[in-house]
Amino acid sequence: MMTKNQKFIVKLLAYLAGIFVLFFLITKLTSLILIIVLSILLFTMLDPSVDKLERYNIPRSLSTAIVILSVFLFIGITISGLTPLIQDAGTTIVEKIKTNDPNENNIENIILSFDKNIPFYDFSANMPEILEKLNPILTSAKSKLAKTALNVGKSIINLAANLFVIIFITFFFLKDERQLKKGLINLIPNKYFELSLSLMYKIQKQLASYLKGQFLAATSVGVLSTLGLFILNTFFDANIPYFVLIGVLAGLANLIPYVGPAVGIVFAITPVIFMGSENMLFIIILIIITFSIVQMIDNVLVSPIVVGKSVDMHPLAVFIVLIIGGSLLGMAGMLFAVPTAGIIKVTISEIITNASKYKD
């Protein structure tokens, strides 16, 4: 017979072994797990739309096809609209770093433009020193930029291939939702049948509202940022280039809590620095104020209404989740880390609240 302590140690070892196996599987099957998780996320987001179409007596298969085609159309329009802007922005930045033409807005001129904006440091007097420090950084940046461009290209091709697989899986999730659910439920023993059914329903509802909230909040931040930058361009003559692209990126970055808003500001400030205009500091301050106002509107008005409280996470938990996501899958991992952690949190909290209501 084992003592209490021995039992505890055996249990602990079993848990550790379980976590180890889970971690091993996650690292080995990362892309597969990611594809399935993303398909579930997409399914949860699109299911209400398919249900709505079904209300008008459109058969489920046709409703699914309409919704999936709309998704393809949306992605197609977004990619075809943004790709030239991203290419243009990338080329402009690279050219500005490379060029040595004194008439062009090269790196020296950009640094000189700081003089007009930052009064407490003489940039022109210290130019050789600055360039000496900056040159090795720029040279390595150029080679890194080329490598990054190649990696980004590869990632885009990978993403496009994966996106196709994700949409393909989502199509069948949506079309055969009922059969899949029944098949899954059939595997569950009678004892846990009602509990599982209730859990599945509640988790799906919570997730749908969470994802809808995230999507609406990101869209509102994107639209408000674009509008804010447009106002700066129109009324303050800020000349911020690619403001639509910056707005879209700021909206997307907003999916990453705490870090996202800062990333949005960086996206907006970078082209302004490369433009090297005379009132640069003033424009930067205006951009920071604009993004602060956007964040204030999002935090006070939009998010409390559209994002459910149920997935609220402690800032520390968010950071840990972001680090894990980032280390597993880089930028994409960070973007999807919080929604994935949201799914896990909703699932666990629903299991804890509901399981206690059921007797053996």
Added chain:
Amino acid sequence: MNSPLWDNIFKNKKSTKALEFEAIKNANIFDGLKNKELKFVQTMVYLRKFNKGEYIFKKSNPGNGMYIILKGEVQIIDKNKKDQKQNLLTTLVDGEFFGELSLLDESPRSASALCSDYTETLGFFRSDLLDITNRKPLIGSKIVLNVARILGERLRVTNNKLYEIQHKDK
């Protein structure tokens, strides 16, 4: 493919589906639904098989929905708080159904359902009713109206019994 094995497999499959359809058609909760609508409901129900002595649900568990008995026997029992003895409230057989009030809310079950024989049931749950209401509001409203009608009938019976008891005392 005139093999008795295949014939038997397909015959059984067909008869189970037909049995399911008949059971749904005969349950008064689905009264007034057309055949096409009943077939849609059939895609939403779950076939569950229970062994003799197995509980379908236990008293005070959250109520999630109703069961229609396809074949077998189910005892509805309640445990006496004082002596912990099980009181048999009723025995239900093929074609009968129970737990329909749980379609409306998650109130705890008022009694337990125990299979006194091998039993096959069709489960229809609140989440499925909400799903139907969302996807096919017309079918959903017919089912909800039927639940309301059953509730109304029971309330009338209870009122009459209460009236009788009050007048007996006088």
